[in-house]
Amino acid sequence: MDYKIDYKKIGLKVGIEIHQQLDTRKLFCECPSLLRNDKPDILIKRKLHAVVGETGEKDTAAQYEESRQKIFVYEAYSDSTCLVELDEEPPHTMNKEALKIAMQIAMLLGAKPVDEIQVMRKTVIDGSNTSGFQRTALIAKGGAIDSVRIPFINLEEDAGRRISEDESSVTFRLDRLGIPEVEIATDASITSPEQATDVAKKIGMILRSCHVKRGIGTIRQDVNISIKHGARVELKHVQDLRAMSKIIENEILRQLNLLEISDELKRRGIKKIPRDFVVLSSKLEHTRSNLLKKAMNNGIVLGVRLPGFGGLVGKEIQPNRRLGSEFADHAKTAGVSGIIHSDELPAYGITEEEKQRIARALNCEEKDAFVMVVAQPEIAKKALERVILRAEQAIKGVPREVRATDGTNTRFLRPMPGAARLYPETDIPPIKITKEFLDGVRQSLPKTLLEREKELSEVMPAELARQIVHSRNYDLFEEIINEIKIDPKLVATTLTSILKDLKRKGVKIKMTNNDYKQLFRFVAKGKVSKEAIPKIIEKAKPGEIQDVIKEFEILPDGEIRKIISNIVKMSPEKSKKELMGIIMSRINGRADGKKVMKLLDTELKRMKRQR
Amino acid sequence: MTEYSKVLEDLIKKSGASVGDRIVVSFTDESYEGLLMPRPEIGDKNCLIIKLDNGYNVGLRYKRGMSIKKVAGGKANLGKAKNISKLSFDKKKPSISLVATGGTISSRVDYKTGGVYMLMDPDEILQSAPELANIVNLRSIESPFRKASEDMEPKDWYVIAKAVAKNMNNGDNGVIVTHGTDTLHYTAAALSFMLKNLYKPVVLVGAQRSSDRGSADTTMNLICSAYAAISDIAEVSICMHGSSSDDYCLLNRGTKVRKMHTSRRDAFRPINELPLAKIWSDGRIEIINKNHKKRNNDEKVVADTKFEEKTALLKVYPGSDPDVLEYFATKKYRGIVIEGTGLGHVPTQNIKTWIPKIKNLIRNGIAVAVTSQTIYGRVNPNVYTNLRILYHEAGAIPCEDMLPEVAYVKLGWVLGHTKDLDEVRKIMLTNIAGEITKSTDFRAFLY
Structure with a gap:
């Protein structure tokens, strides 16, 4: 399509x-x-x-x-x-x-x-x-x-x-x-x-x-x-917004196809459907269909002719759903597990010959279809009655109904409820909306996410601002930047791309909201460098955030100098860039990169002077 | 009539609209269209209520520049149910009759206004339980009056008793009485004493949820009542939900049952006795208490409704003032039931002692009977000194394991027959209608 x-x-x-x-x-x-x-x-x-x-x-x-x-x-x-x-x-x-x-x-x-x-x-x-x-x-x-x-x-x-x-x-x-x-x-x-x-x-x-x-x-x-x-038609619970437009498209398709079927039935002169139910069990006594054999153990096979429906019951109205699927939805509400219709036969182990035998037993002519169900007699009859009601709606066109989503398709749930369904709850007196109440609401009105996005894009790249307000971690982001004096851009990056990168690496993140706050408090105080953030998140375990942070606490300048001078001594032939790489990996995030660079410069200058 | 404020009433009058009419309410910057609703009793009278086309009612506060225009007439009989089809009954089924007296079970919500209608056709009650037609032949339905049960008086009991007796003697297998639940157990006690020589079931039933809601308990209560009415349990009883589920009703003796919860379906509990039976909605009856009269269709029942209305029920409590007794004496009361504490105490040794006043009443020929506010258990005249003072010295009647409400009804009924205090004492202490159990079943507590 x-x-x-x-x-x-x-x-x-x-x-x-x-x-x-x-x-x-x-x-x-x-x-x-x-x-x-x-x-x-x-x-x-x-x-x-x-x-x-x-x-x-x-x-x-x-x-x-x-x-x-x-x-x-x-x-x-x-x-x-x-x-x-x-x-x-x-x-x-x-x-x-x-x-x-x-x-x-x-x-x-x-x-x-x-x-x-x-x-x-x-x-x-x-x-x-x-x-x-x-x-x-x-x-x-x-x-x-x-x-x-x-x-x-x-x-x-x-x-x-x-x-x-x-x-x-x-x-x-x-x-x-x-x-x-x-x-x-x-x-x-x-x-x-x-x-x-x-x-x-x-x-x-x-x-x-x-x-x-x-x-x-x-x-x-x-x-x-x-x-x-x-x-x-009301489609209930369209959960996934990404699927919404596809679901709508499929529903449109279904209605268009139902209208086509209706036109065809009218052309064939079909007006109503006789309720001539026939017990077909004896015609299928020797069937090799396991489905039927099993079901017939505690039920009968009941069938009904659908005049003029030949070829239409099997017509696809949505990807992989036929008019027959709609019939089945209705039959199921009577307590059967499904229906079998002529347009899909031979199938389920039911042979062409058996199909013909059933058609004869139901007095089907060429353009007719039939539907059968296997169940207890009462349930079978109720199920077929519902199928006929639905088939009669098919003559008219599209029934008003409530449907449930099923992937990007929909299935019948219940008829559309009538309009007159509301009356006052007498157990609760009317609630007066006072000016004071509304003033309170107005004063507490939060900024919309769009407004926040605009504000945030002044302190960080617009794309990052967009990402964070759409993120699941947005509430946490706001909490952190409200409680801690810290660069919002760093928090936003951490809660979006850094987490994404870690997840991509296969890291199972075990940080709680409070762990994040702890972490950013240390960063804000300058006790942890921002380079250490991903490493801490990666290592964090529930209840142990303090210990992990300690491991990555910033080294005193003296310590850094010692590391730098050792490495420079060991590899005097290396370029500055190469040295920086080795030093940073040794420091493992426990110092700010800029500072290390500065100290390295000093060290190199000192070495030069010595030489 | 619509109970709106003067300004709104004037606007409504000017528009020519009445409740139920379609109106347009316009303000300077907006307008609303819907049906004019009456003002609910509570809330801002300056708020006009309209029902929008989506079914919601909203309030629009009066503002300068507000105007009302009638656009179409409303339907007459706003919100009243139409198309009430009469149930048809099978004459071959056992015949019973129904006496409808009011209460939640026979009230309906007006779906548009939300107001509760008390006056509904008794046939409408049956709409809640069309299944009755499969169980009984409901030969007659009558409604001698319509009252919420909190408004009932002893006079109303006489009317019910007579209606029940009349139907029963007409050959019915049993009678169902529909009734509000608040004082259902008082009426049950009254009928227990007033219906003499009863050998058929009288089943009182009510509802804790109104029939306008899908969850109404009415349906199962009525169905079980019908089964009870054709059963062999020839007692005055109350048939209401036994649990919070819609599985079975308890049939409780009219003198041993009490509303023990404000709102739960299973509010009616047996007190000091096991229930007579469990009745499932499919008609199964499980007899729990074999101590009940059996049906005898040859007997005729007699409504003996003599009752002394100058009977009172009051409660003692820490700090209670015995002077209230003087009020009843001056008002010429003939009997007082006191809800005592614990085993049947009244304040005895303190400054506000009740003993002298009680003595005085009895000396003046006023009967004083005592029950316990513990509800469960039996009062005792001997265990403590104070009890001995009250019962042996002052002469109050210890009402065994009678419920306070039952003792009140019984005392009124006894005083309707005799004012002789010795006689009164004797009858009060004699079991007449199952109100006194000589030995209490251990399992009966908090059943």
Whole structure:
């Protein structure tokens, strides 16, 4: 698929939604925002029920989840989770620090705070919230990044962490539930995959200027995409910004191909699909397919004809994903492990002859396709019903849905939730945003990384400034130059290129943030030369930084003179440059190069005079 | 009506908008569009609440130059659930009836305003547990009144008792009473004494989470209650979550159960006795305490609701002033239950001793009964001198292992039948409805 898509022509509209965790305690209780991997000591099992929403009808997404009838297992820790996360106690008042940070972010994005915040309940019934809803509040309105508008900025609680899932249950860990996060959603005015990446990057820079959590899983990007005649599709958790534009491209491709399939089905005059399920087990009694044999041990083979779908189920809609893959996604939600469709046969040990036999049993004609599943009768039927529903959507075009990323592809996750899903959280009174509070936020507004980059490029090369503000070590950099009187350029170089070089050499770096600070304190006092920095980092072991630094402490001038005079005596034939090399390697970073050079000059002059 | 400040009310009035209408709120430099919401009880009355199209409610503070324009009418019946389909029941299933009295279990959130509706169609309760149709034939649903349980009075118990008796004698296998949880155990105790000759289950049930949330405990509580109502356990009981999980409910005797937590699902715990049974949501019933009456469908129940409302419950504590007793005497109270300390003490040897005042009350024909604020355990009239003074000398009634709330309800009910203090003492110390256990199961503590 090499051709370049004209995004304007296809009416591409992209919006980005970013969730960023804040680095504070939880939003509605005093528990630490601490993710844990040790064994949880609390285990609670719950069921959630779809509730009648504002319109009096049960929400589609909610009903969908309920139909799965899962048991939700919640894991918690008695020493870092409380009754609030377990939905056994009403929420406490909103965390002021989190609100302050969220407001800083809103202001940096140019948004205007609302006068009074009303915390809302957003119905979520996938089990990730013990309460059945997520608490969320709109705190500011009308921000922008370049020309892309950010209509609203919300502060909300993060959901429970999905740990595992089987046929009957999903397990969540409540350590993440309630961690404050800001939600920043742009409007759908982004018109190319590259622009999407750029906007996401810029928002990321602003977020990182504030007191937010860092590292994997602390920021999540969702992308909304639609094209003309397509439908709005939400791609969840586009984790890697480098892959973002490729993921968007692939989604565009998928929608374009689905539209083509829809046109073709309409041309073939397909309107609906009869639900004529046929048990095919007897037709496959003597199959040599191990896959079928194994599965048929505790299930039946159930098949259904898809009129007019011949050749289309196997059509590639994304690299390595076919329409059949979409069918399989839906079938899996009923509890089967996958589907088998006619366009991929013969395969899996199923012969052409068996394929024909099945086609006959299902009354398939030439342009028809069929799908079969192997499972318990009830599950098999449910799975095929879901396949048919999806196939009927294929006639119409692109279904509105939420999709999960899978490499640079995406797969079906759940239908798009209905709109009417928010109602006030009556357990939390409205929060008045006072002038005093906003003044406090304004006064504490951090400089954005872009501003810092500009400032830093006055004391170091622009490229180095860019590198350090983008670096994972940026916070450490700021801490060091705030606490220690030292050349920022030296710190920046150390934390970027020197570390990179050491890593390239295969050095496993074991320095803690405090070790770095110790090291730079010695450098600042002139007790360690900057030449010794990489050597110290290379040798550093946890808890032993002092000893390592001692090893590299600067030699008194007398010592250096002694070394110089010895070496000069031993190799009087060598050039000054050669001598310098030998001396420096003997000194091993324990003296500043310029000083050694000066002392060497003196020594050479002295020798000359003697001769 | 919308509870906004005067300036906002005036602006709203001028625009002709009412709650639920679509309005545009303009300031000099910006404008917002959304649905006009009523003012929540708390917060800044000078802040106008609108619901934006993305579903969020936000507050906009009044500023000079603010204007409101109505752009479209709202939908009538804002936020009230529509399309409530009635559950249809199978007549062949065992019939039960339901008496709905209010509380979280029968309240709903208005999804737009966030206000809580108390007055909902009893049918709506069933929306929380459509599974009931697979278990029972719910023959009748009635709602004699709607009250939060903290607002209930003894008068309300009579109404419930009569409604239960009527349905039961109509041939139902059992009756479910839905009720707020705060005073659920008081009502359970009252029904335990008032429903005489009871040989069918009366199951009281409430909810600790409102039914508007996916995590509501209502569903399982109702399902388990239905199983309890058709079981052979012919007692007045409370059926609520047994653990924090949605796995089983505990069926606890109406006189041996108490709300022991403000918010947990499993707040109702058995006190001084094991629960009668565990009831799983799939209908399994595990009998834990065999000491209960068995069903007999031939018997008729009688609602004996005579009750002396001049009965009080109070608590002693370090520094407590016995003069409060005089207040009750002058108000013509006939019975007082005192929540004593430990084994059933009141301040005895200090300056603020309660003994003379108690003696005085009893001399004037007022019954004084004592329980313990330890909740668990039995009061004792003999172990310490001070106990002997209170019970043997002053003549207070030591209420065995009765809960303070149960002793209060029982004393009121006894005084409704006799004012003779000897008679009162005798009945108070006789087990009527499982309120006194002669021997306490070791496992019952903190169950």
